[in-house]
Amino acid sequence: MKNTKVHYKDYLYIAPAVVLVAIFFIYSIIFTTYVSFFDWGGFGEMEYVGLGNYIQLFDNSNFLVALGNTFVWVFSSLITAFFIPLILAIMIVNSSNTTLFKNLLFFPNAISVTIVGLLMSILLSISGMPQAFGFLGLDHLVKNWLAIPYVNTMVMIVVGMWQGVGLYLLLFIVGLLSIDKSVIEAAKIDGAKKIKLYTKIVIPELKNTIQIVILMAIINSFKVFDNIWIMTKGGPFRSSETLALTMYFESFNNGKIGYGAAIAVLLSLVMLFVSYFYLRKSFSEDGA
Amino acid sequence: MKKLLVALMVVVLFMVGCSDSGKKEITKEKTESDQVTKSEEKVQPIEYWSDKPLTADVVDGLKSIIESKNDVEFDYVVYTDPAAYSSAIKQSISQAEAPGMFTWWTGSSLEELVKEGLVVDLTDEWDYYEKNGVNRDLAKAMTYDGKIYGAPQNSLNFAVAYNKELFEEYNVHVPTTFEEFLEVCETFKQAGITPIGQKDDAWAGFYWFQQLLAAHDVSLYNGICDGSTSFEDPRVVEVFKKWEDMLKKGYFSEPMHLSNDLYPAFVKKEVAMMMEESYLATDIERSTKIEPGKQYDIFALPNISENTDRVTVFYEVAPLLVAANSDQKDTAIELLRTYYETDVAQFLVDNKGLVTSANVKLDSAVLANYSKLSADAEKYQLALRYYENTPSELRDLVLAELSKFTYQASDAQKTCEELQKIADTYWNK
Numbered sequence: 001m002k003n004t005k006v007h008y009k010d011y012l013y014i015a016p017a018v019v020l021v022a023i024f025f026i027y028s029i030i031f032t033t034y035v036s037f038f039d040w041g042g043f044g045e046m047e048y049v050g051l052g053n054y055i056q057l058f059d060n061s062n063f064l065v066a067l068g069n070t071f072v073w074v075f076s077s078l079i080t081a082f083f084i085p086l087i088l089a090i091m092i093v094n095s096s097n098t099t100l101f102k103n104l105l106f107f108p109n110a111i112s113v114t115i116v117g118l119l120m121s122i123l124l125s126i127s128g129m130p131q132a133f134g135f136l137g138l139d140h141l142v143k144n145w146l147a148i149p150y151v152n153t154m155v156m157i158v159v160g161m162w163q164g165v166g167l168y169l170l171l172f173i174v175g176l177l178s179i180d181k182s183v184i185e186a187a188k189i190d191g192a193k194k195i196k197l198y199t200k201i202v203i204p205e206l207k208n209t210i211q212i213v214i215l216m217a218i219i220n221s222f223k224v225f226d227n228i229w230i231m232t233k234g235g236p237f238r239s240s241e242t243l244a245l246t247m248y249f250e251s252f253n254n255g256k257i258g259y260g261a262a263i264a265v266l267l268s269l270v271m272l273f274v275s276y277f278y279l280r281k282s283f284s285e286d287g288a
Numbered sequence: 289m290k291k292l293l294v295a296l297m298v299v300v301l302f303m304v305g306c307s308d309s310g311k312k313e314i315t316k317e318k319t320e321s322d323q324v325t326k327s328e329e330k331v332q333p334i335e336y337w338s339d340k341p342l343t344a345d346v347v348d349g350l351k352s353i354i355e356s357k358n359d360v361e362f363d364y365v366v367y368t369d370p371a372a373y374s375s376a377i378k379q380s381i382s383q384a385e386a387p388g389m390f391t392w393w394t395g396s397s398l399e400e401l402v403k404e405g406l407v408v409d410l411t412d413e414w415d416y417y418e419k420n421g422v423n424r425d426l427a428k429a430m431t432y433d434g435k436i437y438g439a440p441q442n443s444l445n446f447a448v449a450y451n452k453e454l455f456e457e458y459n460v461h462v463p464t465t466f467e468e469f470l471e472v473c474e475t476f477k478q479a480g481i482t483p484i485g486q487k488d489d490a491w492a493g494f495y496w497f498q499q500l501l502a503a504h505d506v507s508l509y510n511g512i513c514d515g516s517t518s519f520e521d522p523r524v525v526e527v528f529k530k531w532e533d534m535l536k537k538g539y540f541s542e543p544m545h546l547s548n549d550l551y552p553a554f555v556k557k558e559v560a561m562m563m564e565e566s567y568l569a570t571d572i573e574r575s576t577k578i579e580p581g582k583q584y585d586i587f588a589l590p591n592i593s594e595n596t597d598r599v600t601v602f603y604e605v606a607p608l609l610v611a612a613n614s615d616q617k618d619t620a621i622e623l624l625r626t627y628y629e630t631d632v633a634q635f636l637v638d639n640k641g642l643v644t645s646a647n648v649k650l651d652s653a654v655l656a657n658y659s660k661l662s663a664d665a666e667k668y669q670l671a672l673r674y675y676e677n678t679p680s681e682l683r684d685l686v687l688a689e690l691s692k693f694t695y696q697a698s699d700a701q702k703t704c705e706e707l708q709k710i711a712d713t714y715w716n717k
Contacts, residue, residue: 042378044404062688126542126549147488147543149695235490236543237691252371254684255378255400 029268036261046258053262062238063263066246069153070267073160073221073242074274080161081168081217082210088165089172090198102173109166117230120159121146124231146232149239156227156240163227164220168213175209176202215278222271243267332619333361335387338441339373340606341366346639353635357626360619381406381611388616389624391441392609394429395676401609402432408610408617411436413624420628421645423662429605429672438607439624442642444565445661446499446602446673447586449572449654454481454557466503466592473539476560485550485559486694488543493690494674495563499589500527502600506671509600513677515715519707528693528700535694543695551576554584563589565604569655570641581653588661588668598669601661604676682714 036053038046057063092101108116123129124145133141146152179202187201203210225244228234234241234249241249243263251260342350347364354362365387367373380386381401392398401407417439418424430438450462458479463469473483486496501509504527511517517524534540541559544550553559555576562568569580578584588599608627610620626632633645643650643659650656661668675683686707693703 041400042375043382043406044400121545122548125545127552143542144488144544144549147695233490235691236488236695237490237493237688239692248371252375254680255374256681 032261032264035258036265038258039256040258041255042257049258053259054266056259057262057266062241063243063246065239066241066243069240070222070224070242070244072153073157073224074218076154076157076161077217077221078214080157080165081213084161085165085168085213086172086206086210089169089176090202092169093173093176098173102170105169106166108163111163113163113226114230116159116163117227121231124155147236149236152232153240156231159231160224160227164217168217171209171213172206175206179205211279215275218274218278219271222267222274243270331359331361332616333363334389334616334619334623335363335365337365337367337373337377337387337390339367339370339391340441340640340642341368342640349635349639350632353632354623354627357629357632358619358623360623362623382613384613384615386611386614386616388614388620389608389610392438392607393676394438394605394607394672395678396680397676398430398437398607398609399432402437406612407437408612408621409435409437410439410610410621410624413439413621416625417628420630421633421647422628423646425662425670426605429676430607438609439627440644441606441608442644443662444567444604444606445658446495446563446565447588447658447661448561448563449554449568449584449586450561451554451557451559451583452581452585453583454560457557462587463590465590469590470534472560473534474537477538481557482541482553482559483539483561485541485554485562486543487546487550487562489546490691491675491687493687493694496531496694497690498602498671498674499563499600500531502602502671503589503591503595505595506597506600506669509671509674513674515711519704519711525701525704528704532693532700540694547571547575554578566643566655566658567641569652569658573652573654580655584654586654586657598667600671601668602673603662603670604673679714682711685710685714 035046037048037050039049039052040046088105092098092105095101126142126144130142130145133139145155183201183205184197187197192201223244224242225248228240228242228245229248232240234245238246238249244267247260247263247267249260250256250263342364350364351362354360367376377390377392381390382404392401398407411434414422414424414427414436422440423443426440426443427436430436430440454460454476455462458475460472460475461468463472476483498509501512501524505523508517508521508523508527511521512519512524519525541550541553544553550559550562551572554562554572555578572578572584573580588601591597591599608624610617610624614620628645630645630647633648636642636644637648637650637655641652641655643655646659646663650659662670671677678686689698689703689707689710692698693700698706
């Protein structure tokens with residue numbers, strides 16, 4: 001006979017977490033969505049504009065540039081979060097000094113994003129690393145690399161990659177070490193050489209880890225903010241802004257809370273859309 | 289039973305953790321007697337919010353001076369990010385818990401607070417400020433419908449800072465016309481020295497924009513600010529073409545980080561001049577120990593020969609406002625009456641280069657020269673800088689376009705057309 005008694009006291013354990021999530025997450029989502037239909041400066045009356053904020057987005061060249069930059073970050077993250085950490089993980093797992101290399105490569109991840117941003121701003125300024133080009137006779141390259149429109153985005157992606165590779169690397173190492181060795185040995189006995197071994201056996205075995213890493217990379221790159229804010233503040237002339245920065249800029253710098261909320265809603269919808277279809281495809285391939 | 293107790297403890301701890309820990313209350317308890325002795329007087333808390341960071345020793349010093357003159361517990365609360373600061377003010381300003389006094393920006397930013405009735409009318413208080421050496425002209429930027437809504441936190445002027453030793457080395461004199469200024473630029477360019485350093489702050493794209501317009505005709509600048517002059521006006525396009533010419537001739541440096549790159553380059557004579565506000569004097573002297581008056585000085589950018597008006601000096605007034613809904617409102621108003629007295633004003637000048645009163649001694653010759661620009665009405669006329677002199681919604685879009693132009697991503701005619709499109713979108717609403 002099933003025990004259908006409701007244990008109300010159990011709900012007390014989860015109550016704090018539920019309250020926190022409700023206040024800081026669910027309420028925030030509802031309020032942000034609500035505000036996105038209004039023209040509001042943060043105080044005073046809210047003026048209802050319907051879809052006006054959303055329509056205005058696509059007329060705004062800054063938004064379109066930010067959208068483009070965001071997708072550059074996302075596509076770049078697929079390379080920097082997948083190929084490079086995977087190759088490094090394979091090399092580390094097969095090396096004799098796994099712990100040393102693992103720690104060295106994870107170290108940048110342990111540094112605060114703000115500190116890295118500040119350090120890079122100094123290193124990449126005119127009196128920093130670009131001076132090396134001057135010594136090589138390439139004076140035209142002695143510039144503040146973070147002040148060159150669009151080039152600075154690629155520079156920041158490289159900095160982000162340097163800092164972020166450690167986390168994905170660890171995940172891949174754990175994934176590689178958890179592969180059943182008998183499968184690998186059987187493949188080797190069957191004559192599978194290195195490349196075939198990895199492409200036909202190892203990577204398929206790593207599928208779950210790869211799915212997690214790619215999903216994490218996509219979400220992190222959609223919401224990238226800290227690096228860019230510290231290094232360029234989205235400049236020069238808003239050319240390195242991503243959607244997260246545009247949302248912040250419009251809401252808090254320009255005092256257009258409703259407009260910024262519309263960007264936040266749109267960004268969330270894009271992330272949901274991408275994540276949903278990615279996960280759906282992944283699970284359907286699993287035969288779930 | 290045990291589970292229930294533990295669960296209840298978790299909830300109680302959570303509620304305690306989330307509860308308001310209470311404001312700082314310096315109020316001592318009243319005795320039963322109706323007579324309140326001096327030691328038992330209420331010390332009023334007063335918070336001063338600002339986006340201008342001060343070091344801990346300067347905050348302590350300021351606190352000490354202010355508390356010695358007033359019965360207050362003074363707290364200086366700083367936000368280092370202007371956007372975060374603006375947001376914090378907007379969220380709290382209509383509450384009783386709002387800070388008593390806070391810094392803000394003039395122009396449309398102040399106007400929106402005034403329209404909502406969120407700041408106190410300080411018109412009657414200005415007699416106290418003037419008595420302590422504050423220039424009444426500064427009130428213009430904080431005046432709406434004949435009422436003054438702020439007191440000056442600081443007043444800054446724009447000028448061209450130049451490396452005096454470089455000028456002497458190359459036998460170059462301080463230019464008295466814009467044409468001479470261009471010759472100075474060419475001289476340094478030929479000598480392999482960058483004539484004008486520019487910083488990589490995109491919001492500062494208006495510095496040369498306002499200055500070049502005013503050098504030709506200040507009415508062009510005023511017309512651009514209020515929308516009565518088109519960016520495509522041939523005279524404005526002409527100014528942009530001259531600016532483009534200066535950029536193409538390499539008179540401007542690559543955008544540089546101000547303190548990391550531009551200051552050292554200026555001191556090392558790699559850059560001859562830069563356009564900056566008065567805070568430059570304190571900043572650069574502190575960070576590089578450059579000697580004011582001996583190694584560097586300033587001049588106001590002169591007019592073109594045909595323009596016989598007084599030379600235009602752009603200024604900024606950072607207003608100090610009192611929140612109308614704050615519990616600390618009355619305390620703030622009283623405190624401001626003593627804020628411009630010599631001891632406070634001198635402390636702010638010595639430690640942060642913030643000039644509010646004429647009754648202070650300026651150790652830096654350059655800072656003194658900056659202040660003289662606004663005092664010499666025969667030679668100079670003052671104009672509020674572009675940042676506050678045009679609606680913020682329009683300004684932010686214009687600044688992005690000006691920044692693009694400065695970085696040589698656009699040409700003069702196209703830039704003027706783009707700017708006019710932006711202006712039309714705003715003014716035709």
